[in-house]
Amino acid sequence: MTTTKTRPPLNGVDTPTLFATLDAVKANPELAKFQFRATNQWIAGTHNRSTIADFFGVGEERAHERTFVFDADHPAVLVGRDNGPTPVEFVLHALAACLTSGLANIAAARKVTLTEVRSTVSGDIDLNGILGLDPEVRNGYEGIRVVFHVDGDAQAEQLAALVEQSRNRSAVFDVVTNGTHVSVDVATA
Amino acid sequence: MTTTKTRPPLNGVDTPTLFATLDAVKANPELAKFQFRATNQWIAGTHNRSTIADFFGVGEERAHERTFVFDADHPAVLVGRDNGPTPVEFVLHALAACLTSGLANIAAARKVTLTEVRSTVSGDIDLNGILGLDPEVRNGYEGIRVVFHVDGDAQAEQLAALVEQSRNRSAVFDVVTNGTHVSVDVATA
Numbered sequence: 001m002t003t004t005k006t007r008p009p010l011n012g013v014d015t016p017t018l019f020a021t022l023d024a025v026k027a028n029p030e031l032a033k034f035q036f037r038a039t040n041q042w043i044a045g046t047h048n049r050s051t052i053a054d055f056f057g058v059g060e061e062r063a064h065e066r067t068f069v070f071d072a073d074h075p076a077v078l079v080g081r082d083n084g085p086t087p088v089e090f091v092l093h094a095l096a097a098c099l100t101s102g103l104a105n106i107a108a109a110r111k112v113t114l115t116e117v118r119s120t121v122s123g124d125i126d127l128n129g130i131l132g133l134d135p136e137v138r139n140g141y142e143g144i145r146v147v148f149h150v151d152g153d154a155q156a157e158q159l160a161a162l163v164e165q166s167r168n169r170s171a172v173f174d175v176v177t178n179g180t181h182v183s184v185d186v187a188t189a
Numbered sequence: 190m191t192t193t194k195t196r197p198p199l200n201g202v203d204t205p206t207l208f209a210t211l212d213a214v215k216a217n218p219e220l221a222k223f224q225f226r227a228t229n230q231w232i233a234g235t236h237n238r239s240t241i242a243d244f245f246g247v248g249e250e251r252a253h254e255r256t257f258v259f260d261a262d263h264p265a266v267l268v269g270r271d272n273g274p275t276p277v278e279f280v281l282h283a284l285a286a287c288l289t290s291g292l293a294n295i296a297a298a299r300k301v302t303l304t305e306v307r308s309t310v311s312g313d314i315d316l317n318g319i320l321g322l323d324p325e326v327r328n329g330y331e332g333i334r335v336v337f338h339v340d341g342d343a344q345a346e347q348l349a350a351l352v353e354q355s356r357n358r359s360a361v362f363d364v365v366t367n368g369t370h371v372s373v374d375v376a377t378a
Contacts (some may be wrong), residue, residue, distance in 0.1 A: 012233025018268045019270040025320055032316035036278045040285035042306035048289040052274045058266050067269040068278075070259070072286035077247050079207045079294075082254040085241045087287035088360045089225045090259075090279050093239035096229035097261035098276035100237040101299025102319070105268075111375075116230035123369075127221035129247075130358045131214055132289070140363030144371045160375040163249070167373050169319045172276045174329030177369035180312075182333045183354050184288070186349040 025063075033060045047073040047079040047101065065131035088141065091176065092121040097161070098172035099146065106165050114152040121146045144176065202297035221245045233268040236262040279332065280365065281310040284310075287361035288335065288352070295354050296341065303341040310335045333365065 007015045025032045034057040040050045051068040072087050074080025085093075096119045107114050123141040127132035150159040169174050214221045222231050223246040230238045238286045242256040263269025274282075285308045296303050312330040317323035339348040356362050 013252055014234070020266035021219075021268055022320060022322070026322060029317055029323065032314055032320065032322070034314050035311055036275065036281060036314065037309065037311045038278060039283040039287055040282070040308045040310070042289050042303065044295060045203070045293055046256070046284050047201070048293075048306075050285055052278045052282065055264075056219060056276075057264075062264065064265060064274070068274045070279075070282055072290065074290060075244075075246075075253060076249065077251060079203055079210055079289075085253070085257045086225065086371065087263045087283045087290065088364075089227060089241045089257075090226060090283035090286065091242075091361060092227040093229070093241065093259055093261070094279035094283065095315065096227055096239055096278045097237055097279065100229055100371070101235035101261065101263060101276065102232050103233055104231060104237075119229045120226065121229070122224055122226045125223050125225065125360060127223055128214065128218055129363075130222065130360050132216065132358060133211070133215060133221070137362055138328055138367070140328060140360045140367065141369045144369055146371060146373045148375045150358070150375060156195060158233055159302070161374045163373060167278050169321060171314060171319050171327055171329045172280060173371060173373075174327055175277075175280060175365060176317075177368050177371050178327070178329065179366050180333055182284070182335060182362060184335045184337070184352060184362075186230075186337045186339060186352045 007111075010111065011104050011114045012106040013105055013110045013133065018108065029055050034055070043083075046075075046078070047071065062074045066073075069075065088123065088125060091141075092123055092144065094172045095146065095170075096121045099148070099166050099172045102166035102170050103150070103162050105149075106169075108111075110162070112152050112154045112158065112162065114150070116151040119146055119151040146150055150177060196300075199297040199300065200293050200303045203292055204297045215251045222246070232260075232272075234262075236243065236260065236272045277312065277314060279331075279345045281312055281333065283361045284333065284335065284359075284365055285310045287336070288355050291355035291359050292337075292339070292351050295358070296351050299347075299349065300352070301341050301351065302342045303339070305338065305340040307361070308335055364373060 064106030
């Protein structure tokens, strides 16, 4: 612990706080229980808008520093008006963002200075599934491919190992690859 | 087909085009093969930014009407600067948006006029997983709960059936509940 406390921030990661957070959660695992939330409002057609404002974590209700609002829609070719990306594109963004956030933290913990991290994520989907035209075709992505470009003051294999460890610890990668139980309830009023 | 062609738009859904699209895909299933994409750039710490600009679908490369850019970050309590929602919150938005888009289309196809669709999505996550502090805890959400409020010119059970059918045909619900193969490759350069 003494050595970690003397580490300066690296890669824009506040490493002392990161390690202090780990120590605090080790001492009280309940602090790690979070609940994240979004609310969504239909606008018209395939256009709708989500608001992300508050969450529960570290033992209490918390608010983001500002409220985030995102529109989703379908493009014209999918009978929408392109007022936002499609929902499935937001999944790709979430996946890239989660892997990248984790990578920066892991690099800082391993004392690797990053100079660049870029990624491209692509997902193949056959809409015969969601259109109900082919019962053999699933609704979701058939597969997703992520390609990272990472540069920093470490050997290629160490940089690749950062991506590997980030994948091993990514919440979104876990959800997208392993699935999560989702309940859907309706209140008509 | 004759009857569907005479249907007017409903709920902001261009029903004639929706049915024409279904007919076109029935005639040529290859049109339904899409590839969606996001690119992500690390900024600092847990802050990174995705760009969503183009996709492949209906037989050719296509661009959104504008380029969409989204920041993701961690809040201060998770050692970030709250420059955007967390990646896992974007997953909740994607899920709500996908279910809502589908619901509006299905309502239009069933000649139900909607007056309101709202939903709240919440996901419980124990960060002892991603922090690597408890091997028994998964990285991702333990579970996600969606609650819809739907109002329109139909009985409660018909409105509830719209949500049910949207769930049955949702790409994001499928990915999040059933999982999808994700490959992660690294190019260090």
